[in-house]
Amino acid sequence: MTRAYDEERLGELLRLLRPAPVGWVQAAQELPAARRSMDEIVARAEADLAFREALIADLEIALEQAGYEPDRRLLDELRKRLA
Amino acid sequence: MGQPPALTDAELVQRCREGDPDAWAELVNRFSRYVYAVCVKGFRLGDEDAEDVFQEVFTRVYTRLDTLRDDAAVRPWIAQLTRRLCLDTLASGSREQPSDIELTPEQERTLEELDEAFDVREALAVLPEPCQEILDRFFARDQSYRTISAELDLPSGTIASRIARCLRKLRDELEGRSGPSEGSRE
Numbered sequence: 001m002t003r004a005y006d007e008e009r010l011g012e013l014l015r016l017l018r019p020a021p022v023g024w025v026q027a028a029q030e031l032p033a034a035r036r037s038m039d040e041i042v043a044r045a046e047a048d049l050a051f052r053e054a055l056i057a058d059l060e061i062a063l064e065q066a067g068y069e070p071d072r073r074l075l076d077e078l079r080k081r082l083a
Numbered sequence: 084m085g086q087p088p089a090l091t092d093a094e095l096v097q098r099c100r101e102g103d104p105d106a107w108a109e110l111v112n113r114f115s116r117y118v119y120a121v122c123v124k125g126f127r128l129g130d131e132d133a134e135d136v137f138q139e140v141f142t143r144v145y146t147r148l149d150t151l152r153d154d155a156a157v158r159p160w161i162a163q164l165t166r167r168l169c170l171d172t173l174a175s176g177s178r179e180q181p182s183d184i185e186l187t188p189e190q191e192r193t194l195e196e197l198d199e200a201f202d203v204r205e206a207l208a209v210l211p212e213p214c215q216e217i218l219d220r221f222f223a224r225d226q227s228y229r230t231i232s233a234e235l236d237l238p239s240g241t242i243a244s245r246i247a248r249c250l251r252k253l254r255d256e257l258e259g260r261s262g263p264s265e266g267s268r269e
Contacts, residue, residue: 003199005257007250014207014222016200020119024134028115028141029108035145073138 027073037068042081055082089208093154100148111141114158116223117201118165125194126169126186132176136168143168162198206256214249221246 005013019025027034041063045052054062059078063070090098090106095113098106118140122133143164144157151160170181177184186194207215216235220226221242232239 003257005203005254007247007254010203010250010253010257011222013196013200013203014218016124016197017116017120017204018223020115020137021134024119024137025111025115027138028111031111031141031145032102032104032107 027071034074038074038077038081041066041068041078045082052082091155092157096148096151096154096157099145107145110144110157114161116204117197118161120197120200121162121165121194122169125166125190125197126173127190128169128172132172136165136172139168140165158201166194203253203257206260207253209256210249210252213245214252217242217245218249218253 041055044066045055051062051066054065055078059075059082060070063074063078068074090109092113095106095110099110115137118137119133122128122136128136140161144161151157167181170184173179173184174181207218210218213235217231220231220234221228226234228239228242231237231242237245
């Protein structure tokens with residue numbers, strides 16, 4: 001099917017796809033690194049009982065002390081994986 | 084002359100599977116506007132829900148890329164995933180099942196238009212960089228002639244004519260394709 005486009009219609013369609021918020025895009029682009037951090041944390045928690053207990057006692061503080069930036073998504077995912 | 088061809092969707096998916104971080108960033112970039120628009124314009128989710136769906140879409144794409152049977156089909160896969168997650172979100176806020184949620188005719192129309200808009204953006208991506216830039220700034224970022232002129236260092240009196248010329252190129256590109264619904268580069 002071939003559609004005819006006039007300039008007004010093209011303008012309308014271009015307006016529909018506005019940039020997503022920069023922070024959202026950046027977080028999605030950083031997913032591979034975030035997944036690696038998560039895998040590291042889980043592996044360490046499996047190997048180090050004291051670290052695991054610290055995570056369970058206060059996830060956010062334990063992560064901060066271990067040098068990770070505990071954003072909401074990381075915390076949610078870790079809670080699921082450590083449960 | 085248009086831009087040198089960017090990676091096709093299938094090539095991009097293949098590179099993501101190989102662990103290329105630049106390819107992943109490009110994949111997010113390529114689909115981010117569409118996913119965002121489906122959430123906020125198609126399903127009218129609030130910011131917080133839209134952000135959750137947005138991140139979940141890309142998380143699932145990243146973690147399930149190996150399950151995609153046809154690499155060239157990443158776009159319909161992402162579209163379907165986004166719609167399903169939006170419906171799940173709407174359902175979780177009511178007592179309905181996702182399958183019970185009915186979109187209004189206006190929402191259905193908006194979703195169709197977003198697909199058409201994506202075709203237009205794909206066509207835009209093969210135009211020369213200055214055309215991509217000026218059309219995106221004017222239409223998608225709402226920048227004024229004055230801002231565009233200042234930021235691109237162009238005489239302000241030429242902005243309107245440049246926009247008109249780029250729109251004609253965009254139209255020619257679209258009309259040179261077999262049709263918007265078949266317009267991806269795969």
